[in-house]
Amino acid sequence: MPKVTVDGQEVVVPDGATVLQACELAGKEIPRFCYHERLSIAGNCRMCLVEVKPGPPKPQASCALPATEGQEIRTDTPMVKTAREGVMEFLLINHPLDCPICDQGGECDLQDQAMAYGRGGTRYHENKRAVTSKNMGPLIKTIMTRCIHCTRCVRFSEEIAGVDEIGALYRGEDMQITTYLEQAAKHELSANVIDLCPVGALTSGPYAYESRPWELKKTLGIDVSDAVGANIRIDSRGREVLRVLPRINDDVNEEWISDKARYQVDGLTRRRLDRVFIRRSGKLAEASWDEAFKAIAKAHKSSGPGASIAAIAGDMVDCETMFAAKALLKASGSSLMESRQTGMDYDVSNLAAVNFNSTFAGIEEAQAILIIGSHVRWEAPLVNVRLRKAVKRGAKVFVVGPEWDTTYKAEFLGTDLSVLNKLPASVTDAFKAAEKSAVILGAAGFAAGAHEAALGVAGKLKAEFNALHTAAARMGALMLGFAQKGGIADIVAAKPKVVLALGADEVDWSAFGDSLKVYSGHHGDKGAHAADIVLPASAYTEKAGTYVSTEGRVQMADKAIFAPGDAREDWTILRALADALGVNVGFDSFGELRAAMVAEVPALGDEGMIADYGALPAAPKGVKAAGEIAAYPIKDFYLTNPIARASTVMQQCSAELLHGDALKEAAE
Amino acid sequence: MAGRHIAPDTPELRARWGGWTFTDANREKADWHIKKYPEGRQKSAVMPLLDLAQRQVGEETDTQGWLPLPVIEYVADYLDMPVIRVLEVATFYMMYNLVPVGKFHVQVCGTTPCMLRGSDAIIEACKARGMRFGEVSADGLWTLTEVECMGNCATAPMVQINDGNYEDLTPERLNAVLDALATGEQPKEGTQEPGRHTSEPAGGPTTLKEMVDANHDYRSAW
Numbered sequence: 001m002p003k004v005t006v007d008g009q010e011v012v013v014p015d016g017a018t019v020l021q022a023c024e025l026a027g028k029e030i031p032r033f034c035y036h037e038r039l040s041i042a043g044n045c046r047m048c049l050v051e052v053k054p055g056p057p058k059p060q061a062s063c064a065l066p067a068t069e070g071q072e073i074r075t076d077t078p079m080v081k082t083a084r085e086g087v088m089e090f091l092l093i094n095h096p097l098d099c100p101i102c103d104q105g106g107e108c109d110l111q112d113q114a115m116a117y118g119r120g121g122t123r124y125h126e127n128k129r130a131v132t133s134k135n136m137g138p139l140i141k142t143i144m145t146r147c148i149h150c151t152r153c154v155r156f157s158e159e160i161a162g163v164d165e166i167g168a169l170y171r172g173e174d175m176q177i178t179t180y181l182e183q184a185a186k187h188e189l190s191a192n193v194i195d196l197c198p199v200g201a202l203t204s205g206p207y208a209y210e211s212r213p214w215e216l217k218k219t220l221g222i223d224v225s226d227a228v229g230a231n232i233r234i235d236s237r238g239r240e241v242l243r244v245l246p247r248i249n250d251d252v253n254e255e256w257i258s259d260k261a262r263y264q265v266d267g268l269t270r271r272r273l274d275r276v277f278i279r280r281s282g283k284l285a286e287a288s289w290d291e292a293f294k295a296i297a298k299a300h301k302s303s304g305p306g307a308s309i310a311a312i313a314g315d316m317v318d319c320e321t322m323f324a325a326k327a328l329l330k331a332s333g334s335s336l337m338e339s340r341q342t343g344m345d346y347d348v349s350n351l352a353a354v355n356f357n358s359t360f361a362g363i364e365e366a367q368a369i370l371i372i373g374s375h376v377r378w379e380a381p382l383v384n385v386r387l388r389k390a391v392k393r394g395a396k397v398f399v400v401g402p403e404w405d406t407t408y409k410a411e412f413l414g415t416d417l418s419v420l421n422k423l424p425a426s427v428t429d430a431f432k433a434a435e436k437s438a439v440i441l442g443a444a445g446f447a448a449g450a451h452e453a454a455l456g457v458a459g460k461l462k463a464e465f466n467a468l469h470t471a472a473a474r475m476g477a478l479m480l481g482f483a484q485k486g487g488i489a490d491i492v493a494a495k496p497k498v499v500l501a502l503g504a505d506e507v508d509w510s511a512f513g514d515s516l517k518v519y520s521g522h523h524g525d526k527g528a529h530a531a532d533i534v535l536p537a538s539a540y541t542e543k544a545g546t547y548v549s550t551e552g553r554v555q556m557a558d559k560a561i562f563a564p565g566d567a568r569e570d571w572t573i574l575r576a577l578a579d580a581l582g583v584n585v586g587f588d589s590f591g592e593l594r595a596a597m598v599a600e601v602p603a604l605g606d607e608g609m610i611a612d613y614g615a616l617p618a619a620p621k622g623v624k625a626a627g628e629i630a631a632y633p634i635k636d637f638y639l640t641n642p643i644a645r646a647s648t649v650m651q652q653c654s655a656e657l658l659h660g661d662a663l664k665e666a667a668e
Numbered sequence: 669m670a671g672r673h674i675a676p677d678t679p680e681l682r683a684r685w686g687g688w689t690f691t692d693a694n695r696e697k698a699d700w701h702i703k704k705y706p707e708g709r710q711k712s713a714v715m716p717l718l719d720l721a722q723r724q725v726g727e728e729t730d731t732q733g734w735l736p737l738p739v740i741e742y743v744a745d746y747l748d749m750p751v752i753r754v755l756e757v758a759t760f761y762m763m764y765n766l767v768p769v770g771k772f773h774v775q776v777c778g779t780t781p782c783m784l785r786g787s788d789a790i791i792e793a794c795k796a797r798g799m800r801f802g803e804v805s806a807d808g809l810w811t812l813t814e815v816e817c818m819g820n821c822a823t824a825p826m827v828q829i830n831d832g833n834y835e836d837l838t839p840e841r842l843n844a845v846l847d848a849l850a851t852g853e854q855p856k857e858g859t860q861e862p863g864r865h866t867s868e869p870a871g872g873p874t875t876l877k878e879m880v881d882a883n884h885d886y887r888s889a890w
């Protein structure tokens with residue numbers, strides 16, 4: 001723990017810290033372009049110059065200089081200021097003065113730091129360098145003349161994403177950042193380089209020329225495109241969400257989000273349900289709320305009390321919506337609730353057995369990891385980043401399931417689940433040697449019924465058990481009791497008169513032939529197609545809500561914009577429906593609803609905390625794994641939910657990045 | 669430097685160079701280079717391998733050789749490294765040719781010492797023979813490139829032609845070298861100044877003169 005002096009102030013810094021970090025600890029702001037906390041140190045922008053004694057009598061790049069005992073660091077001398085001004089002048093020599101038409105304007109590191117270190121005018125009278133812009137795919141727009149060669153994007157793609165696709169070609173003044181032969185960046189996290197770019201060289205393609213940052217209302221939200229619960233900032237103007245950016249949360253998403261989380265939002269304005277519809281002689285026709293509620297009440301009354309109404313929660317609904325539905329069902333005397341839309345029926349009597357117990361940050365420390373039936377890169381790209389970090393620290397990863405490109409070294413054990421009964425020696429040895437190890441059961445593993453077998457394997461290997469869900473609503477739903485013993489089949493067997501589909505689009509609705517199917521959701525997707533009554537509700541950006549991630553972390557999102565047309569917040573629809581059905585749910589406002597929810601499930605009130613599900617159940621004995629994981633449930637990363645399916649950007653990504661080669665072949 | 673670019677990725681290029689592999693002799697050399705580095709660090713051998721590849725392409729095309737994209741991809745594959753990383757190396761160093769060159773790649777040094785000693789006249793002499801920067805001459809023999817300092821400042825001006833340096837040039841001496849090369853002869857490499865051996869001072873030593881014939885103790889003169 002060296003002790004250094006920064007501008008006369010003594011600070012003790014951790015071992016291995018750099019001078020830049022020491023300055024930050026002392027509260028000094030050091031300008032920088034190439035340095036980034038989560039990337040390796042490049043030291044090529046030279047903006048972070050400081051004076052360090054003992055050392056050569058010249059400014060030093062603080063980002064690449066280790067802090068050592070007794071250093072005297074000065075960040076406020078005229079020499080430091082002059083040196084930084086010199087660096088800034090060199091950077092601006094070839095940087096175009098196009099801030100007025102640059103999308104980075106207003107949130108540009110170069111612009112901000114030029115305010116402090118830039119000259120009023122230029123002394124450079126030669127020709128400026130011009131670089132052709134490069135194709136990097138549908139998401140990243142490039143204006144490479146603006147590039148200052150910090151190489152953050154190169155380091156991100158190599159170190160974090162694990163796909164070496166961006167590189168710096170040529171040298172010196174001719175250096176150019178590009179992908180190989182200008183192929184599109186094919187990675188689920190590729191758009192994070194837009195945030196990393198300190199200038200306007202890499203900007204957001206879909207958001208190009210849409211807005212200025214200061215025009216946007218910033219709302220804190222939670223991403224619902226997967227079950228990681230990435231912290232996002234929703235930037236909106238008027239009634240439209242213009243973009244989504246990541247928020248920093250070291251425990252969850254660090255500072256990355258997947259391309260789907262970032263770019264599905266244009267789907268929020270397309271294919272929206274903004275009116276009430278009732279199916280009349282086979283066709284959905286516009287109707288009023290009153291008519292719809294009356295029709296539901298009529299169907300409900302036509303049977304006796306009890307199992308006359310059921311609720312199926314979709315993958316993206318918030319806990320409040322589900323609780324409101326639960327309260328409505330309870331008041332009507334029903335408990336037919338399910339959230340596992342595709343018919344899975346794993347045991348949920350102990351939620352620790354369906355939770356990601358290692359936590360995302362914790363999985364980085366695992367030394368042996370067995371993945372059962374999970375295409376982690378598509379099911380939870382941010383978890384894959386963590387796994388990659390673990391491998392970089394020396395972890396061994398084994399996967400049961402069809403092969404996929406892991407971005408790190410992993411051993412595939414085949415698709416036959418019976419391999420779990422007698423694991424190869426390489427696996428057992430790795431787990432025996434590991435101090436911390438983990439078993440991850442993914443969507444395909446659940447679907448193949450490997451839950452008990454996976455618990456058994458985790459017990460046998462003395463590894464932490466982790467369930468990796470794909471639905472943002474799943475853990476919250478399970479906490480609220482949205483699960484039947486036999487899954488959806490139990491609800492089908494109960495033959496309810498009314499089925500409330502809360503944004504449920506993946507259900508096989510043909511099994512509910514006799515029921516009145518009421519779809520309350522935001523997109524005209526599969527659920528609405530099958531519905532008898534469509535009630536327009538809000539998407540995740542249009543309502544406040546609580547979400548529980550697959551690691552059991554309870555997080556709350558705020559409302560960014562109003563829902564379009566006649567659409568209402570989900571809980572208000574269910575509250576109004578309660579009146580129509582003549583029952584009392586016990587809340588009249590969102591505050592009362594949330595209070596009632598927290599009273600019933602106290603863990604849902606602890607924002608930001610991981611819910612305590614208690615100890616894992618004893619590993620079931622004598623369970624034999626059988627069957628095969630033939631394929632993963634996610635067939636197309638970019639089109640997994642109704643919002644993404646409605647999004648033109650996601651459709652374009654799917655077409656170009658996933659099926660681009662096939663399209664090209666067809667054209668030839 | 670400027671104007672350096674990668675040969676476009678065309679179907680013709682793929683047809684000509686797709687499926688290119690090292691010859692057995694070169695594969696042996698490549699593996700020898702790879703073995704110099706610890707297990708798993710085979711990427712360190714990227715530069716010698718690119719050079720081997722360029723020389724093999726040169727033998728196949730009877731030129732100095734260059735690196736078509738399929739060849740770069742082959743080297744990347746051979747070293748199990750991302751192709752963009754290999755391309756970064758290949759584009760960084762001037763010694764790797766990214767476009768086809770002639771049989772003789774005339775690299776004229778134009779950095780300050782050579783320029784002061786008359787490299788402009790050397791370039792003019794080259795141009796007078798029909799060479800143009802970055803182009804292969806019509807007979808396929810010559811490619812002219814201006815390069816930065818080659819470290820022969822004491823014998824400036826100089827050109828490097830393929831693997832040989834020709835120093836102390838005048839337009840006449842250069843023409844003699846080029847004529848010899850064109851007729852298939854191998855001119856003397858190194859300095860072209862009569863009586864000069866390597867880079868010793870022209871016209872005899874200017875310092876430490878007493879040391880020429882026998883050892884001399886200069887300490888008393890300090």
